[in-house]
Amino acid sequence: MDNNLLQPLKGFRDFLPEDAKKRSFAIDNIKSTFELYGFEPLETPALEYESLLLGKYGDEADKLIYRFEDEGGRRVALRYDQTVPTARILASYKQQLPMPWKRYQIQPVWRAEKPQRGRFREFFQCDADIYGTTSPLADAEIVALANALFQNLGFRDFKIYINDRNILFDVIGFVKIPPELQFSVIASIDKLDRKSEEEVASELIAKGIDTNTVKHLFEHLKTVKPTQKLQEVLDLSQNLGVNKERLFFEPRLARGLDYYTSTIFEVKIDDYPAGSVLGGGRYDNLIDTLCSVDIPAVGFALGFDRTIEALDMFGLFPKEKTYTKVLVSVFNKDLADEAAMVAANLRGNGIETEIFPSYEVKLEKQLKYADKKQIPWLVVVGPEEVNKNKVVLKNLNTGKQTEEKLSDLPEKIS
């Protein structure tokens, strides 16, 4: 077979066990936090009618939607995000859903983007949202959930930057930026987290803002205070468990202001260089725009691939390369039954156990298998031991081996 055909498509990935286990660890952890906060799972199909998705993400994005005609002549498209399908769910099932409705969703999405480092054509989105209330308490709950996620994943040093998009509009209105330049100016201000004031100032001046206005703008951004509503969100999220040292009012935060209506926030992990790992905010009009049902909303999307990368970088994944705790080796064909019974016994005690699945392979090769998989314990059920109702237990990290009664094995291994 042509070797090129053995590659996944560009921008798509195979996850061999080591990586698949990391992803599984992260998802399990994230799901328990969602559930600790009373959020419930939702799953929607990979394929939707093309007309549901087209025109919902802007002209540029439309080009990135995988879409085609199916055998039945329907125009269909692969899920591009989880918000549009959820808007469809809200419009279809509004009557039977509890309101406010707190749902999470973790599924792959597909975007025909130019593949580059950290950008893929298939990737997991991981969203949590509260629908059906405009209360600041809901905003605070979403911030507290975001905080709990990273805390529970084991991150120690991360920060939450929070703003109200209206503050930004107030400031640029106050210094009299012409309306037609407001969005462009905000885009420049948003860069202040990674560019110097001088650089952003030059950019603003190039956009036609005079030097004095730029100076006033920067001064105001430094002295502006949270609105009463934002202060309430800050206070409530602290009462909900967010450490005060983590929470930063950041009036320069913009987060692509197209659909957010007030609270916006981002999580950044200290010393993780690839940018924010979570972003969200309040978007009270979007669901109506998408599916003609007037439901206010606040929520976030967690960057799953970045989170995996950061977990790796800070050594937060479990050390074990394999789930397996012990390999029961098979001495020979005559002793396969005994080995099988030992494996069954260990599994019955809840211990992740492999039995080497062949009796025609030399012990030495079985040991190499355990080594390759970094299985910590080996059990040998040899002819002499069987006669004494015992087995040999070997710690593959220390090399130390002892003879054990079968009944003592579970305790020795776990």
Place this chain on the structure above:
Amino acid sequence: MDNNLLQPLKGFRDFLPEDAKKRSFAIDNIKSTFELYGFEPLETPALEYESLLLGKYGDEADKLIYRFEDEGGRRVALRYDQTVPTARILASYKQQLPMPWKRYQIQPVWRAEKPQRGRFREFFQCDADIYGTTSPLADAEIVALANALFQNLGFRDFKIYINDRNILFDVIGFVKIPPELQFSVIASIDKLDRKSEEEVASELIAKGIDTNTVKHLFEHLKTVKPTQKLQEVLDLSQNLGVNKERLFFEPRLARGLDYYTSTIFEVKIDDYPAGSVLGGGRYDNLIDTLCSVDIPAVGFALGFDRTIEALDMFGLFPKEKTYTKVLVSVFNKDLADEAAMVAANLRGNGIETEIFPSYEVKLEKQLKYADKKQIPWLVVVGPEEVNKNKVVLKNLNTGKQTEEKLSDLPEKIS
């Protein structure tokens, strides 16, 4: 918006929280059993090159593959099963994988089938296989794993039917069925589990087999014994923990004989009417046929939707409608901070807790919300209680309410 657009595509499904939770429960349970047996996860992309998939499943199946040209002019196709992608993985990564390799895979696949009861265009496949050994011990391990899956999911009454496809060929050879009719005759024999001997006999006679041969065939099928290899698989799987009462040698079992090479088996749940819930066997030549790498294999596919249906039918899902154990209601705006602290405290104790995410909603409506979600406990943080450092705890099943110290709450609820 057009209401038709709010429906998922035909053959596709939305899973609202109640169903999504059932699926999540089943997957978690299945994954732990796989891991207890030392199987490791694999994930492959939803999209592959069309040429990898086409011609691999037969002419009829080719028509059911979702395929299209992507924006880059590549012919691509949606995953149709998990065996072909795994064969690609085996061919690409053979050197770095441990051998024997035990992997499981749980992902959606897409098939443009005619939708009908129990048949969908998007559904989960759930496979486990051992690659790289022809040993009967591997066959037994796969049977033992299948048994453990249903046992751990909580099923009490199910049966494993097992056969060696060579037995079937021996029998029909012995009674001298002409070679060109063998596959067709086996297809008829396979129906003996749901049709009477008379019905199958008529079918065979209509296919041109004489009455006497049919009689001999049925007699032989009743007296034939397992081969030595199959007997070994039966013995080893019992030593690996399969209850003898569950295990049935079934010489009439055929399982679409196109690619299986010896052991074949099926799991059926007593009183579950929709057919077998798991099927598998040994397929030593398939991986070579698919991706030109000579690796023997044994494994199974669990029917995920049928398993969910059977779990439902036998009441094996957890009773709770929601993960949430307690709703902390919010008395009014002034007391929102206190309510938030109570919620944070409960969550800190690992208790799944919701805080009603608005302080502008009357207690009565908050109670209705708890009712709708069937949350078992309600906490009210009222003005009088706050002054006494207490809260009201209400059991929503019994209606009984008590005043509790905050520090006593976790114990009372969990």
